Amino acid sequence: MRFGIQILPREVILDTQGRAVEQILLANKMQISHCRVGRYVEVEVPFKNEAEALKEVQKMTEFVLVNPLIEVYKVSRLPEVNP
Amino acid sequence: MRFGIQILPREVILDTQGRAVEQILLANKMQISHCRVGRYVEVEVPFKNEAEALKEVQKMTEFVLVNPLIEVYKVSRLPEVNP
Numbered sequence: 001m002r003f004g005i006q007i008l009p010r011e012v013i014l015d016t017q018g019r020a021v022e023q024i025l026l027a028n029k030m031q032i033s034h035c036r037v038g039r040y041v042e043v044e045v046p047f048k049n050e051a052e053a054l055k056e057v058q059k060m061t062e063f064v065l066v067n068p069l070i071e072v073y074k075v076s077r078l079p080e081v082n083p
Numbered sequence: 084m085r086f087g088i089q090i091l092p093r094e095v096i097l098d099t100q101g102r103a104v105e106q107i108l109l110a111n112k113m114q115i116s117h118c119r120v121g122r123y124v125e126v127e128v129p130f131k132n133e134a135e136a137l138k139e140v141q142k143m144t145e146f147v148l149v150n151p152l153i154e155v156y157k158v159s160r161l162p163e164v165n166p
Contacts, residue, residue, distance in 0.1 A: 039120065045114055064107055
């Protein structure tokens with residue numbers, strides 16, 4: 001079962017990467033109002049039951065992937081890829 | 084208009100961050116089959132027309148956010164946030 005985890009810095013945190021991207025795009029005459037840069041992780045877990053799988057993915061995410069002080073995350077189920 | 088850009092290393096590329104995450108999770112007795120680590124960028128552009136906005140976002144993404152040799156990306160429209 002595949003899940004995608006989107007991780008972004010909290011709004012109150014100064015997102016230095018996002019500021020850098022904004023500046024370079026504005027300097028190159030592109031139109032941008034706001035930008036935040038975070039991480040995206042795709043995981044595959046060997047579960048049949050969606051609720052169990054989601055619980056395991058959340059446990060993993062909180063264990064190694066996210067720093068809850070400065071980041072927020074969102075987990076979403078992804079369609080299976082046929083081998 | 085808000086868009087989310089998911090960037091992942093291509094399947095043929097050795098994803099060192101993904102391997103590291105897999106190892107640490109397995110070493111801590113969590114169940115994981117596969118993991119890929121990439122970036123997630125949220126951008127807001129001042130356009131009214133979705134097609135134009137998407138074109139600008141794709142231009143930006145290819146200009147600074149993605150290295151097409153080693154990464155693939157997916158752009159998706161996000162719902163507006165009410166201020």
